Amino acid sequence: xxxxxxxxxxxxxxxxxxxxxxxxxxxxxxxxxxxxxxxxxxxxxxxxxxxxxxxxxxxxxxxxxxxxxxxxxxxxxxxxxxxxxxxxxxxxxxxxxxxxxxxxxxxxxxxxxxxxxxxxxxxxxxxxxxxxxxxxxxxxxxxxxxxxxxxxxxxxxxxxxxxxxxxxxxxxxxxxxxxxxxxxxxxxxxxxxxxxxxxxxxxxxxxxxxxxxxxxxxxxxxxxxxxxxxxxxxxxxxxxxxxxxxxxxxxxxxxxxxxxxxxxxxxxxxxxxxxxxxxxxxxxxxxxxxxxxxxxxxxxxxxxxxxxxxxxxxxxxxxxxxxxxxxxxxxxxxxxxxxxxxxxxxxxxxxxxxxxxxxxxxxxxxxxxxxxxxxxxxxxxxxxxxxxxxxxxxxxxxxxxx
Numbered sequence: 243x244x245x246x247x248x249x250x251x252x253x254x255x256x257x258x259x260x261x262x263x264x265x266x267x268x269x270x271x272x273x274x275x276x277x278x279x280x281x282x283x284x285x286x287x288x289x290x291x292x293x294x295x296x297x298x299x300x301x302x303x304x305x306x307x308x309x310x311x312x313x314x315x316x317x318x319x320x321x322x323x324x325x326x327x328x329x330x331x332x333x334x335x336x337x338x339x340x341x342x343x344x345x346x347x348x349x350x351x352x353x354x355x356x357x358x359x360x361x362x363x364x365x366x367x368x369x370x371x372x373x374x375x376x377x378x379x380x381x382x383x384x385x386x387x388x389x390x391x392x393x394x395x396x397x398x399x400x401x402x403x404x405x406x407x408x409x410x411x412x413x414x415x416x417x418x419x420x421x422x423x424x425x426x427x428x429x430x431x432x433x434x435x436x437x438x439x440x441x442x443x444x445x446x447x448x449x450x451x452x453x454x455x456x457x458x459x460x461x462x463x464x465x466x467x468x469x470x471x472x473x474x475x476x477x478x479x480x481x482x483x484x485x486x487x488x489x490x491x492x493x494x495x496x497x498x499x500x501x502x503x504x505x506x507x508x509x510x511x512x513x514x515x516x517x518x519x520x521x522x523x524x525x526x527x528x529x530x531x532x533x534x535x536x537x538x539x540x541x542x543x544x545x546x547x548x549x550x551x552x553x554x555x556x557x558x559x560x561x562x563x564x565x566x567x568x569x570x571x572x573x574x575x576x577x578x579x580x581x582x583x584x585x586x587x588x589x590x591x592x593x594x595x596x597x598x599x600x601x602x603x604x605x606x607x608x609x610x611x612x613x614x615x616x617x618x619x620x621x622x623x624x625x626x627x628x629x630x631x632x633x634x635x636x637x638x639x640x641x642x643x644x
Contacts, residue, residue, distance in 0.1 A: 257306035259328035261321050264295050264549050268425070270322045271295045273315050274377075282310050284330060291327070295421075299545050309334040318376055378403040380420070422514030430573045437491075438616035441571050442624045446632040448587045448606035450640070457640055465532040467644060470506070470561040473584050473610070475531050475643075476634040478502050478523050481557060484627045486618055488556050490577040496618055497577075505555035505575065506535060508542045509563075517575060518547055519555045528643040562586040569609040579618045582628075585609035 264271055271293035278284055278291075290304040312329040315321050375398050379386060389406045391398040419427070451469055459467045481488045481502055490497045504523040509515055518538040520526070526534065541547045558581040560572040569585040585608045592605030610631060614624045 255308075255332040256311070257308065257330045257332050258326050259290065259305060259330060261293065261315075261323050261325050261327055262302070263323050264293070264300065268295050268323070270320055270421075273317055273319050273321060273327065274299065275317060276313065277301075278310050280310055280313055283334075284308060284310050293321075300549060304330065306330045306332050308332040375400055375403045378407060382407040420514070422510065426514045429576075433573050433576050437574050437576065439574060440614050440616045440619070440621055440624065441611060442614075442621050442628065443569050443583075443609050443611035444625060444628045444632065445607050446610050446628075447636060448608050450635050450638060451587055451608075452606060454640055454644075457644065461529040461532055461644060463529065463533060465529060465536045467528060467532045468535070469587055469608070470559065470584055471532045471535050472528070472638075473582075473631065473635065474504060474506070474523075474535075474559045475526075475528050476631045476638065477557070477559065477582055478504060478526075478531075479634050480627055480630040482524070483630060484623070486623070487580040487612075487614065487627055489579055489618060490556060491579060491615065491617070492577065496579075499556045501556070503554045503556045505558035505578075506538065507558065507560040507572070508539070510542065516542070516547070516552060517555060517558060518542060518551045519553065521554060558582070559584060569611045571611060572613050574613055574615060579615040580624075581613050582631075583611040583613070585611070 261271060272295075273291055274294045275292040277289050284290060284304045284307060286305070286307040287303040289301040290310075292299060292301050308330045310328060311331045313327070314329070315325070315327040321327060378400070379389065379398075384403075384406050386398060389398050389402055392402055393399045451472070454467060454472065461467065485498055486496070488499050488502055490499065501522050502524040504520045505517040506520070507515055507517050518541065520531070520534045520538065523531065523534075538547070538551065541551065555575065555578060558572070558575055558578060560570060560581055560583045562583075562585050563570065565586050567586050568588075570583045572581045572583050574581050587606055587608040589604055589606050591602050592607075593600050594603050595601075610628045612624045612628055
């Protein structure tokens with residue numbers, strides 16, 4: 243914030259609007275929409291503009307009340323976090339009626355610069371693009387250079403973009419990595435370099451899931467208890483006995499967390515991955531856990547996650563990406579120290595001894611894996627944790643829990 247003297251008796255207070263931190267590993271965002279224009283009155287915490295990142299779309303509230311006097315980033319611009327995007331004059335406040343601003347006396351000796359003009363976003367080739375056209379082409383993997391614009395001056399209209407998507411490009415072309423995949427790759431590469439990864443996996447009896455099928459997976463509020471939810475519920479209980487796996491690393495220090503904030507990996511439009519968090523998971527019943535997971539899935543599909551939904555995870559669960567996947571070996575999400583993978587349940591032959599004679603029956607099993615930070619854990623502890631999760635699963639009274 244800075245002060246500028248307009249006249250000996252008048253003070254103009256200007257507040258900078260910056261792009262705030264939008265989550266772990268997010269360093270930039272695209273301004274997709276301004277809700278106010280230069281000269282408009284803005285209330286504190288009123289939505290001022292919308293920003294899109296590789297993880298979420300968010301409405302950014304105004305940090306101050308006053309009149310928007312300058313916009314420094316246009317729709318379609320990519321802005322780094324912390325950069326100035328607008329200026330608000332706090333000396334122009336809302337009148338008692340709440341409908342008109344009270345402007346300070348004019349300062350004849352001080353010239354007022356004209357407000358910046360709003361220019362449409364452009365592609366690398368100079369093709370004029372609106373934010374909606376940019377999004378349509380980006381989602382379809384089509385370069386602006388491949389589209390013939392029919393608008394004024396060769397601008398690509400929304401109809402041009404929709405026709406291009408319907409027909410698709412006719413020639414091979416190279417496409418740069420999307421922001422989402424580039425950021426995800428950078429974060430995963432950094433974790434692989436900084437964290438000495440270890441991995442163990444065990445086979446777990448899946449009969450508890452057969453019991454759940456018989457009892458019914460739907461809860462009273464309509465939520466569904468999936469295999470992932472049930473394993474996560476057991477893992478939260480096991481973490482009470484293995485607090486080292488619910489810790490975070492801060493340099494050379496291990497920070498033990500009092501609560502369990504459980505992250506769940508989710509793919510987004512086949513264009514990357516994000517990890518929404520169920521906070522305070524240790525206090526949830528099984529139906530509540532199912533409800534919370536269902537809510538984050540709904541928010542992921544509708545792109546309504548907030549930055550708070552992605553922050554503060556202390557332990558992560560990564561489910562099987564397909565019904566045929568035996569197990570995955572996930573990369574740890576810093577600053578966490580462990581991530582558990584849940585394989586797909588499958589039917590297998592099981593040897594059962596009855597009256598001293600071994601027989602073969604049909605059983606079910608799945609594989610649980612744990613990637614762990616070797617600085618804070620070793621394979622023996624990691625295996626004991628997974629075995630404890632398996633023990634808790636097999637001993638759950640599902641009729642009472644659900």
